[in-house]
Amino acid sequence: MFTPEQRDRTRARLLARAEADDSITGFAYTGSHATGTGDRWSDTDIVMGVRGEVDVTVARWTDWIQGEFDPRHHWDLPVRGASVVRLFLLPGWVELDITFTPEDEFGPRGPQWRTVFGQDQPVEAFAPPDADMLAGLVWHHALHTRNCLVRGRTWQAEHWISALRDHVITLACLRLGLPTADTKGAHLLPEEFTAPLESTPVRSLTEPELRRALTATITVATAELDHSDRELATRLRPMFTELT
Structure with a gap:
């Protein structure tokens, strides 16, 4: 299994890549890492605002992650709208959950959100279960x-x-x-x-x-x-x- 240090280095590399990518207009952590409640076993949940075609950026980032981290598998969660939620399994059981969303939809939909860079947009919160x-x-x-x-x-x-x-x-x-x-x-x-x-x-x-x-x-x-x-x-x- 991964160590917290390995996971943190992975997060740092993802953030540095996003800061250097002109198509990424915002970067935020969600999940337990956003609220300081994570533990030794927490995965990495990221939302990135995207300028331009989301699918193009997703394909480019997937190629980069393949070369940089050698993931064992990746797949997409079905979501409505133009966003893409892609999950990657890296060696050592490091899980990356990366949401690529249009820049005008980059914003918190729940309490677990911490913006690292970019401007949050007013977006509709996730509805609770009925x-x-x-x-x-x-x-x-x-x-x-x-x-x-x-x-x-x-x-x-x-x-x-x-x-x-x-x-x-x-x-x-x-x-x-x-x-x-x-x-x-x-x-x-x-x-x-x-x-x-x-x-x-x-x-x-x-x-x-x-x-x-x-x-x-x-x-x-x-x-x-x-x-x-x-x-x-x-x-x-x-x-x-x-x-x-």
């Missing part, structure tokens, strides 16, 4: 778990139970004002929520175990809905009982 959609995914996944069980599709049932638990965690984080993406706020949730959650993982692919895990997960989900949308919880509780 609580009603999350609640809908809860009942959707519970129903599909039950359907998989009666069809004997054990691996698919396990998938739905795990996904259901993730959405319940996101609902709790949203309610408590904690980070919601990728369950990043899960370690900050109170024990009164996490203690019952410990019984929800699937321990084997037998039907009794899958039904036990589904019941445990639905119990936690119903308790969370009691906090976030009590009227909906009241309507769904008897229907959840039919599934368990």
Whole structure:
């Protein structure tokens, strides 16, 4: 694994390259490095404002990173608009997440942002997850778990139970004002929520175990809905009982 010193040298080389590139109009750190909360294992998240054709700059930078760091793989996150989010895996498990965005869209969309150079533009913040959609995914996944069980599709049932638990965690984080993406706020949730959650993982692919895990997960989900949308919880509780 990489050392913090190796990661910091990589960041410094990226910044120096950006400062020397006339097409780069802004450079910012996002993620934990922007807020001083990173640790030994934090990756590198960068946003760069681009003058001109974004795809041209992305191709040029990719060629440079290939020659400079010898990455083992790279791929793009799907995003809307003209921005490109390209992720690189360097030797030693150094991860680079670089967002190339038009210069008029270079600006913070959330609290994790630190401008190194360039002028921030007023941009729309990322919207939080929709609580009603999350609640809908809860009942959707519970129903599909039950359907998989009666069809004997054990691996698919396990998938739905795990996904259901993730959405319940996101609902709790949203309610408590904690980070919601990728369950990043899960370690900050109170024990009164996490203690019952410990019984929800699937321990084997037998039907009794899958039904036990589904019941445990639905119990936690119903308790969370009691906090976030009590009227909906009241309507769904008897229907959840039919599934368990």
